[in-house]
Amino acid sequence: MGIAQYSENVPTIKGTSGIMVCKDTVIPEEGPCVRCASCVDVCPMGLMPTEIYKFVDNKNFSKAKEYGVLDCIECGCCAYSCPSRIPLVHYLKFGKSEVWRLSKK
């Protein structure tokens, strides 16, 4: 949830409900998907993040849409539970924007 900021020069405005500061965060290295299906088990929307992420990775956006990438609520449960540390939310967000962009054309 929320939007990561790349700079400290961002104003705090009325609508800002909270600020989270990550100290000494190590961005974990992404490993291969081992099909453990923990993302499928935890997804509150009943999606299959492992399949969608592979479609997005291979630029197969029509298939990603078919598997329900637009229904993702970006809660982050899948990425949290992923033992391979795959940034699934990142992939799914990118997939969503690409599906939208392609459908507008």
Add this chain to the structure above:
Amino acid sequence: MKELLAVSASPHTRGKIDISLAMKMVIIALLPSFIFSVHLFGLRALYITLISIITCIVCEAIMQRMLGKKITITDGSAVLTGLLLAFNLPPGVPLWLPVVGSAFAIIFAKQLFGGLGYNFINPALAGRAFLMASWPLAMTKEWLAPAGGTLSGIDGITSATPLNLLQNPGNYGVPELIIKQLNNIPTIKNLFFGKIGGCIGETSALLLLIGGLFLIIIGIVDYRIVVGYLGSFVLLAFVLPTNGNLLFHLFSGGLFLGVFFMATDWVTSPVTKKGRWIFGIGCGVLTIIIRIWGGYPEGVSYSILLMNVFTPIIDRFTKERVFGDRKAKKEVKK
């Protein structure tokens, strides 16, 4: 502006279980059986296991080097493959056999298909199937009697494993007597506690059960495959005509090793929840079919291999139902 901050999509914190931790947990769950098998079969079991593990690690490193990938032998997956393959070998096999099996498992079944996460069949079982097809005599005759027991689990017969005996009782004496002896309580006890001959890691049903339940509780192994497998197996062993009784079938052979540690392999089992039920039930049905009507006395490894091959199809046809999907919406509109 001094410096830009690192930006990534949420979440910015990660769960505790990662791949190497999960592999370590599975290895820990297998350790009791391993220690017990060293007690049963002596140092030979230890040598075979160590040779198998070392070959796996070396082959993985060589293959990853040749394919120009990052060398990831520390994640424990090669160690686990070696351990599981050794668990599937009779303790009396010549010491070069695990080397060939491990090399096949890692080079052909795993790395040539893309390494961890991309192999379509369980490497350890592929290695076993390869050895079984190439050196059937070594794989089915080189049994050792366990310490303080007999190979068959019953007194007087020392040349066949329990499942062999059940399939061909006529070869070893009066069939009715042997079958009666196999199904009585002392034999079942021997099977449960592991005082029988068999592959290195499969003898003690009790220790494998403890290890398997430990993995289910910490959430590494999925209960759907285990319940589906055991459920369909128990039901069919109860219903179909077979010489052994239910408990005999449940505790004999490599069933528990297969159910808890092989069928539940992450990479080669379906990702959907419904698919995992189908996968488990399919394994159970195939195991009992091979045991009763097949040529081999034991069917666990081939049933799992067959279902591994079906995994992509199962995944394709059992998509998860998306919360509030189109079908549900149409019904509401009506």
